[in-house]
Amino acid sequence: MNVSTFSKPARVYTPLNALQSHAEQLQAKSLADLLGGECQVAKRRAEALRFDLGSLHLDFSKQRVSEQTLSLLMDWARSCRLEERREALFAGRHVNVFENRPALHMAARWPEGEPAPQGMEEAVAFCQAQRQKLAGMVERLHARQWFGATGQSITDVVHIGVGGSDLGPKLVSETLGQCPSQQHVGVHYVSSMDGAQLLPLIERLNPETTLLVLASKSFTTADTQFNVKTALTWLSEALEIDVPTLCGHQLIGVSTRADKMTEFGIPEAHQLEFKEWIGGRFSIWSPIGVSVAMQLGMETFDQLLEGAHAIDQHFLAAPLHENVPVLMAVIGAWNSQFLNIATHAVLPYDARMASVPAYLQQLEMESNGKSVGLDQKLVPHATCPIIWGDVGPNAQHAFYQLLHQGSHTVSADFIAVASREHGIEGPLADTLNAQEHLTLANCLAQSQLFALGDDAIPAVSRGQMAQGYRGNQPNSVILMQRLDAWNIGALLALYEHKVFVQSVLWNVNPFDQPGVELGKKLATSLYQQLEGEPVDTPTVFDPSTGALLEKIQAWRQ
Numbered sequence: 001m002n003v004s005t006f007s008k009p010a011r012v013y014t015p016l017n018a019l020q021s022h023a024e025q026l027q028a029k030s031l032a033d034l035l036g037g038e039c040q041v042a043k044r045r046a047e048a049l050r051f052d053l054g055s056l057h058l059d060f061s062k063q064r065v066s067e068q069t070l071s072l073l074m075d076w077a078r079s080c081r082l083e084e085r086r087e088a089l090f091a092g093r094h095v096n097v098f099e100n101r102p103a104l105h106m107a108a109r110w111p112e113g114e115p116a117p118q119g120m121e122e123a124v125a126f127c128q129a130q131r132q133k134l135a136g137m138v139e140r141l142h143a144r145q146w147f148g149a150t151g152q153s154i155t156d157v158v159h160i161g162v163g164g165s166d167l168g169p170k171l172v173s174e175t176l177g178q179c180p181s182q183q184h185v186g187v188h189y190v191s192s193m194d195g196a197q198l199l200p201l202i203e204r205l206n207p208e209t210t211l212l213v214l215a216s217k218s219f220t221t222a223d224t225q226f227n228v229k230t231a232l233t234w235l236s237e238a239l240e241i242d243v244p245t246l247c248g249h250q251l252i253g254v255s256t257r258a259d260k261m262t263e264f265g266i267p268e269a270h271q272l273e274f275k276e277w278i279g280g281r282f283s284i285w286s287p288i289g290v291s292v293a294m295q296l297g298m299e300t301f302d303q304l305l306e307g308a309h310a311i312d313q314h315f316l317a318a319p320l321h322e323n324v325p326v327l328m329a330v331i332g333a334w335n336s337q338f339l340n341i342a343t344h345a346v347l348p349y350d351a352r353m354a355s356v357p358a359y360l361q362q363l364e365m366e367s368n369g370k371s372v373g374l375d376q377k378l379v380p381h382a383t384c385p386i387i388w389g390d391v392g393p394n395a396q397h398a399f400y401q402l403l404h405q406g407s408h409t410v411s412a413d414f415i416a417v418a419s420r421e422h423g424i425e426g427p428l429a430d431t432l433n434a435q436e437h438l439t440l441a442n443c444l445a446q447s448q449l450f451a452l453g454d455d456a457i458p459a460v461s462r463g464q465m466a467q468g469y470r471g472n473q474p475n476s477v478i479l480m481q482r483l484d485a486w487n488i489g490a491l492l493a494l495y496e497h498k499v500f501v502q503s504v505l506w507n508v509n510p511f512d513q514p515g516v517e518l519g520k521k522l523a524t525s526l527y528q529q530l531e532g533e534p535v536d537t538p539t540v541f542d543p544s545t546g547a548l549l550e551k552i553q554a555w556r557q
């Protein structure tokens with residue numbers, strides 16, 4: 001009898017143990033092995049990993065997953081009671097446990113006339129009433145019936161907000177902004193607390209015809225309050241009109257705090273409200289999207305919501321193994337937790353989507369950048385990876401070298417647009433078409449090279465390479481038929497639900513951001529020192545910060 005058979009404790013089966021052992025086995029296989037050229041098994045695997053959702057196509061076949069991986073990942077998701085937790089989310093249960101409230105951003109995009117899940121009805125009714133109010137404001141602006149304090153009709157909207165109150169609307173404005181619904185309305189975004197984005201606008205815009213939007217869920221964020229104060233000071237000085245009068249004509253407020261908007265002097269008719277159960281980074285669907293609606297029209301804004309709602313329905317109804325946000329989530333968690341890939345690049349192959357990486361940075365990292373679980377215990381493994389990225393074709397000339405031949409393993413999402421409608425004909429259309437083909441070809445080539453490395457290079461050319469391509473960088477390709485409001489709404493909602501599913505797998509709360517708060521408190525004390533004010537809470541001394549403060553004070557004399 002072999003004694004060691006008895007002395008070695010058998011490993012208990014849990015989905016996590018199984019995934020761990022499976023990851024160890026799979027490390028021996030490269031992506032080239034999995035993709036496997038033209039053999040039937042490889043073809044079937046690739047086919048099983050491709051999905052169509054409306055006019056979005058998602059290809060996960062260049063991820064380091066086999067059929068067995070996916071089946072184990074689904075076991076894991078089920079063992080975390082994913083379906084039950086998804087139901088709780090849509091039923092308005094207090095899934096944001098640390099802040100003791102629901103997370104009902106889906107209510108803001110629920111269509112009129114469609115029965116909402118039990119528990120979400122009241123939220124839907126509230127959101128629809130606000131959407132109607134928003135539509136009325138947009139109509140008034142587009143009819144040139146919104147007048148500034150001097151009686152001139154408004155031509156420009158300056159949207160002032162930061163984080164979730166800026167990134168979403170700015171992204172949609174940039175991606176779809178080439179066709180504003182009204183030529184006479186220009187929309188501009190200001191977020192940075194230093195006033196640097198405001199100054200060029202102050203030089204360029206007409207104070208008589210500029211409308212400010214103060215977008216802030218909490219209505220307390222210093223960045224936004226200071227920018228609004230500067231903008232109102234500009235208007236007041238330029239027009240020689242007092243600030244309270246200007247607030248009555250040239251300021252819209254969007255917040256959860258109607259009381260604070262009123263206190264600030266914003267008339268009720270110019271207030272748009274949303275509720276605490278919509279997190280900042282999930283708020284593009286709420287009246288935070290006001291500037292998008294003002295730039296692109298209510299019809300386009302509604303299409304954005306429709307695209308997102310279609311994903312809600314898919315997320316609710318599709319079986320887990322065909323559920324695209326679930327697949328995005330489990331594959332992402334597999335990469336981060338089991339394959340130890342610490343960073344994830346977002347690479348849009350369309351310059352109009354330049355803000356997508358920044359949007360997803362907030363969405364994913366602020367949501368799941370946590371290491372304390374819902375059980376208040378330390379999570380013993382990696383959670384959200386570092387999300388970063390840039391416009392793919394430009395990034396090819398910057399950081400792709402490291403991705404191809406550096407020493408880090410990185411996962412990536414390539415996002416490309418298959419066709420564009422620019423309404424141009426003749427030779428200009430031909431050259432633009434050629435540019436689009438070039439961009440798509442580059443996207444496919446890079447995705448293939450990331451995955452296969454040297455194996456992507458035809459055998460005849462291989463010997464000529466000075467250095468090999470490492471390959472084995474897992475990546476997904478998300479193809480949009482065209483860049484329109486529906487597709488953008490659907491894309492963002494896919495990532496939102498991906499984030500939720502990952503939070504379930506990692507057992508963290510994706511709907512709070514306690515880590516952000518401390519930095520703000522420390523900055524307040526240092527600000528008081530720079531302003532020469534009495535300091536409420538003295539900062540802890542360290543020689544670096546102390547010396548930097550002195551240097552700044554000396555240089556600002």
Ligand SMILES: O=P(O)(O)OC[C@H]1O[C@H](O)[C@H](O)[C@@H](O)[C@@H]1O
Binds near residue numbers: 162216218281513516
């Ligand atoms: O909309 P506000 O309340 O002004 O908040 C703006 C941003 O502020 C904070 O830094 C939070 O971390 C973000 O989640 C939020 O989106």
